[in-house]
Amino acid sequence: MAPSGPDRPAHDAAAEMQAKQQLVDCIRMLEQNDIMDYNGHASIRLPDDRILINSGPCQRSSLTIEDICVIDLDANQLSGKDSAPLERHLHCGIYRVRPDVKSIIHCHPKWSTYLTMVGKPYQPVYAQGSLVHPMPLLDSPNSINNRAMADQLAQTLADRPAALLKSHGAVAVGKDIVEAFVLLNYLEENSMRQYMALQIGEPYVFTDEEMRLCRDKLWNAGLFQRAWDHFRAKLR
Ligand SMILES: [Zn+2]
Secondary structure (H helix, E strand, O other): OOHHHHOOOOOHHHHHHHHHHHHHHHHHHHOOOOOOOOOOEEEEOOOOEEEEEEEEOOOHHHHHHHHEEEEOOOOOOOOOOOOOOOOOHHHHHHHOOOOOEEEEEEEOOHHHHHHHHOOOOOOOOOOOHHHHOOOOOOOOOOOOEEEEEEEEHHHHHHOEEEEEEOOOOEEEEOOOOHHHHHHHHHHHHHHHHHHHHHOEEEEEEEEHHHHHHHHHEEEEHHHHHHHHHHHHOOOO
């Protein structure tokens, strides 16, 4: 059996450090792009099912790896200088039932949340927006700060890559943090375009066939990495 704690092999420690840095970059990029405010959180599941997550009180704009906590699948905090967020349950609930998911982001972005406030369904109005359609909706504005709400959200998300939470926010998941980050960006960009188009008319919504073509072409790790690199290069 592999040793744990301080005796963990050096390569594991290096991988964990790299994951923490990716988490830091992801959160700072989301904050810089007005997708995350002072409340959002992102996580990475490690191979041993421990979860890296930013602390609740941390400054998202100037985050460092010192702000990253470790929790387990039952939301118990294992380490970290500050407390993990109250909504840590959201991450645990999804990881418990989605073995394919290795990274989760939850925050309270404006454009997609506006749609949920007035009962407008999310509709793909630009190509990348197709990747997260159909979009499940959690029909409750309540915080995901307990196991029951977390299980309800995980059930709503089911096998989808993203969901909206009514008058609350959004969640995106991925097989890695790059995927979760990019899908959240697509979700919010599409919502902004949909909202804006609604101000001047009825937006064109992609057909099922057009969405299928978009998904075939755009669900691509190389394109996801390019989008991540675009935002990473602008990080102040
Ligand atoms: Zn929230």
